[in-house]
Amino acid sequence: MSVTEVKRQKGENKALEKVRKSKIFSPFRTIGHVSSNIPYAIGTLGATFYIVTIIDRSFQIYDASTLHLLFVSSKQTPVPISCVTARSHYVYCAYGNKIGISRRGRLEYEIQVPNPKNDKFFKINKLLVFNAYLIACTDDEVYVFENKEPNDKFPTVFYTSFKISKLYGKIVDMIHMPTYLNKIIIATSKNLLVFNVKTGKNVFTTEEFTESITAICAAPVINFLAIGTSEGVFKIYNIKKAKTLKTVSVGVNSLITSMSFRTDGSPHIVCSLTNGDLFFYDLNKNSRVHVLSNVHKEEFGGVSKVQFLNGNPILVTSGGDNSLKEFVFDPVLSETNSSVVNPPRHLRSRGGHSAPPSSILFSDENAHFMASGSLDRTFWLFSLRKDAQSQEMSQKESKVKNGKLQGGMTNKFKQKFPPIISIVQENSRANDWDNILTAHQDETFARTWTSKNKKLGKHKLNTIDEGLVKSIAISQCGNFGFVGSNNGGIGVYNLQSGILRKKYKLHKKSVTGIALDGMNRKMVSCGLDGIVGFYDFSESKYLGKLTFDSPITSLCYHRSSDLFAIALDDLTIVIIDAVSQKIVRQLFGHTNRITSMDFSNDGRWLVSSSLDSTIRTWDLPTGSCIDGIKLPKIATNVKMSPNGEYLATTHVNDVGISLWTNKSQFKKISTKNIESEEEFANILLPNVSGEGGASLIDGAFDNDEVDLDEGIYISPESLSDELITFSNNSRNKFNSIIYLESIKLRNKTKEAPKKQENLPFFLELTGLKVGNSAIENELGKDAVNKLTEQQSNTNNEGSKLINLDKSKEYQFETEFTKLLRLQKFNEFIKLVVEMSPSTLDFEIKSLSFTPPYTEIINFFEAIKVGLKSNGNFEILVAVIFVFLQSHADVVYGIKKLAKDGDEDAQNVVNKINEFQKVNLNIVEKLDELTKYCSSVVNFITTT
Numbered sequence: 001m002s003v004t005e006v007k008r009q010k011g012e013n014k015a016l017e018k019v020r021k022s023k024i025f026s027p028f029r030t031i032g033h034v035s036s037n038i039p040y041a042i043g044t045l046g047a048t049f050y051i052v053t054i055i056d057r058s059f060q061i062y063d064a065s066t067l068h069l070l071f072v073s074s075k076q077t078p079v080p081i082s083c084v085t086a087r088s089h090y091v092y093c094a095y096g097n098k099i100g101i102s103r104r105g106r107l108e109y110e111i112q113v114p115n116p117k118n119d120k121f122f123k124i125n126k127l128l129v130f131n132a133y134l135i136a137c138t139d140d141e142v143y144v145f146e147n148k149e150p151n152d153k154f155p156t157v158f159y160t161s162f163k164i165s166k167l168y169g170k171i172v173d174m175i176h177m178p179t180y181l182n183k184i185i186i187a188t189s190k191n192l193l194v195f196n197v198k199t200g201k202n203v204f205t206t207e208e209f210t211e212s213i214t215a216i217c218a219a220p221v222i223n224f225l226a227i228g229t230s231e232g233v234f235k236i237y238n239i240k241k242a243k244t245l246k247t248v249s250v251g252v253n254s255l256i257t258s259m260s261f262r263t264d265g266s267p268h269i270v271c272s273l274t275n276g277d278l279f280f281y282d283l284n285k286n287s288r289v290h291v292l293s294n295v296h297k298e299e300f301g302g303v304s305k306v307q308f309l310n311g312n313p314i315l316v317t318s319g320g321d322n323s324l325k326e327f328v329f330d331p332v333l334s335e336t337n338s339s340v341v342n343p344p345r346h347l348r349s350r351g352g353h354s355a356p357p358s359s360i361l362f363s364d365e366n367a368h369f370m371a372s373g374s375l376d377r378t379f380w381l382f383s384l385r386k387d388a389q390s391q392e393m394s395q396k397e398s399k400v401k402n403g404k405l406q407g408g409m410t411n412k413f414k415q416k417f418p419p420i421i422s423i424v425q426e427n428s429r430a431n432d433w434d435n436i437l438t439a440h441q442d443e444t445f446a447r448t449w450t451s452k453n454k455k456l457g458k459h460k461l462n463t464i465d466e467g468l469v470k471s472i473a474i475s476q477c478g479n480f481g482f483v484g485s486n487n488g489g490i491g492v493y494n495l496q497s498g499i500l501r502k503k504y505k506l507h508k509k510s511v512t513g514i515a516l517d518g519m520n521r522k523m524v525s526c527g528l529d530g531i532v533g534f535y536d537f538s539e540s541k542y543l544g545k546l547t548f549d550s551p552i553t554s555l556c557y558h559r560s561s562d563l564f565a566i567a568l569d570d571l572t573i574v575i576i577d578a579v580s581q582k583i584v585r586q587l588f589g590h591t592n593r594i595t596s597m598d599f600s601n602d603g604r605w606l607v608s609s610s611l612d613s614t615i616r617t618w619d620l621p622t623g624s625c626i627d628g629i630k631l632p633k634i635a636t637n638v639k640m641s642p643n644g645e646y647l648a649t650t651h652v653n654d655v656g657i658s659l660w661t662n663k664s665q666f667k668k669i670s671t672k673n674i675e676s677e678e679e680f681a682n683i684l685l686p687n688v689s690g691e692g693g694a695s696l697i698d699g700a701f702d703n704d705e706v707d708l709d710e711g712i713y714i715s716p717e718s719l720s721d722e723l724i725t726f727s728n729n730s731r732n733k734f735n736s737i738i739y740l741e742s743i744k745l746r747n748k749t750k751e752a753p754k755k756q757e758n759l760p761f762f763l764e765l766t767g768l769k770v771g772n773s774a775i776e777n778e779l780g781k782d783a784v785n786k787l788t789e790q791q792s793n794t795n796n797e798g799s800k801l802i803n804l805d806k807s808k809e810y811q812f813e814t815e816f817t818k819l820l821r822l823q824k825f826n827e828f829i830k831l832v833v834e835m836s837p838s839t840l841d842f843e844i845k846s847l848s849f850t851p852p853y854t855e856i857i858n859f860f861e862a863i864k865v866g867l868k869s870n871g872n873f874e875i876l877v878a879v880i881f882v883f884l885q886s887h888a889d890v891v892y893g894i895k896k897l898a899k900d901g902d903e904d905a906q907n908v909v910n911k912i913n914e915f916q917k918v919n920l921n922i923v924e925k926l927d928e929l930t931k932y933c934s935s936v937v938n939f940i941t942t943t
Contacts, residue, residue: 037301057079
């Protein structure tokens, strides 16, 4: 462990001691992490494989057949994980001087590795599990653990340890050879040593190698193994005869990080290199098969590990560039040309940014996808719901431009675009043309993208003064794109055609922000010259400006309220009304440059981040800072989701995107002003495992004390889970459900309405008759008959029903029936409580009693779940009353069928019996609580 890691660990432990919750935001999880430079591990479950990758202090488990994320470690380790291995259902992770054994992401056992000297830099470099042994090694010592009992699922008891002499160099790798009983081979930088772990003795030591050893791998042939070196040479070595069979150079002077043999019948070996390449070699033909270049990025350590899946032509690679990839060898199609081996093709992959994100935004109204641009020159769409839906936007240029096919050769090895500095997106015309606009570092044009096809668009929107692009925007209608340059010019383009439509030249320095209201009327811009400009966009008129003493670094516009915020270089945030063109709020508090800001979805709050390592939430009606968070890493971007569920942040030296839950969805937030930073929340960032964070409903079950500053107390739905509570509906609804038939009979009319006699002549004529008489007098009787016939035909055409095809089977399913079918019982109970008495009565009477009586069984199961929850008691009692009142005879018939041996009917009877037991328990509990409350009341009143 490095000195930096130790200092960071101390800082994190110190931060944990002083945890103070935020009033508004709670850490949820981090997205965008896939792997790190620590080698992964592959576990086997029958014929299936899973892959374990390490993310700092957590691990993730992927299904090797689909690369879908299966499990994430439930808890973070105290220090970063140094190595990992897997066997069967269990994952073994080493961190510090401990080894954690987990199953399905949950820690089941923790082993303490002896550290008598109490070395702060103690670090386990390799783990190995075979037979009944678990082997852990540091740079110069090996620790052996064994099973406590023969039938134990994993070893936990310390057995022995032995030290490796420094003359051999430090330990770099270790393996267990097949058929070698109780023996392991330890590779140091100079020698190979064979140890018997049962006796703890060195059985055999090879002569010193001329090259420095970096990795070893067991071959599928007995006594043979592969040795990789730091000079880009690997050897096939017979450990029994201590003889080198073959020496092969990979062709480049690059360190070999790992090797793997193909075990599906082809005599191939693959080597992973630090330059990011994979080297394939055929051992029978003594020839190179293929070289895959730039599989992983060299600047992040290249390929950290490569391994073939046992018995499959599939290999898995990972690297420090935050990616996990699979490649496959296709079978040879022709037996006559079997000497030619097709190069491995890319099968599937998962990835993310390999450098910190530079710009982010929520890509849709439902906060499903998040667009992110990074300093690694990639543009990603991350899914917040399912990891497998995340994908990188394609940077391949379209073959068709302006309706014409482009000629010329495409450069396959073209560099990626420069890093993205800003992203904007509008989805109103996403299906018609490009709807994403990006500004790139040191480029004189903005690029368009299409979210529909997840690829680069057709147009490049140039700045009007040949300056570099510094700010961009898209109108809410999706028709216009805005490009601001560092020379002060603003160009307005039509996104469908890419043609320049308008030009604005107000600023003398770089334009740092552009925005347009939702109706395309008012446009605003700001720049480093301290000027805020107002324009009438529809008429292309200049309306005026505001001048500030400090440069304006960024702008954020809220279209619903027509308010926008600007950040000044004097650390001030100014809120301006775009309609009146006046300053409405000035916010002071940040002590360093403001990096980002964003409005909440309702426009009431403004969230801002700064280089002072804080995130502040401002209440705009009061103009006060109502919440603050001190961060261990500086936030570079903050974005509120359109539905108000999340706050997304990016941070310095962090490739992931952190998500925070918004508690205000579930409870009222105090608007008390925070006067000093001592009241700020001091919490850790969200992590991959979600430990220490919160679920989406965080705040709904908080037992916070009453805020005296608010002076408002909101009664909880239930004082205790042990009590039986009624619903919030009125007593009239309960009575209406039970006595609905009586209410209908009472309200039914007894006699049909009678026509009054001796009415005046003018009341006997209807409007139609009066009108017809007037027309008849003027046009004649034939015209009236014709007009009446036309009106009748029109009414008949308007009232025609759609003729359904009787040959097809149509199903009209209500929400009541659908929730029963899907067995979503909690949602079903909620629906029942909210239903009107007449609708509920109709649904109960419409229950299906056709075999196999699935709907009735689910109905009783749903009511049983509702009764066990101790809530909505009176409504559920009324539902059962109506059910028995309507279907008692049918239930009795089902019981008779059950006695005759009908299995489906017997299932219904069993479910009714289960329900009766639960009901009796509830009734006894209710009786006990009633008597207890009565006794307490009597005691108080008599004393």
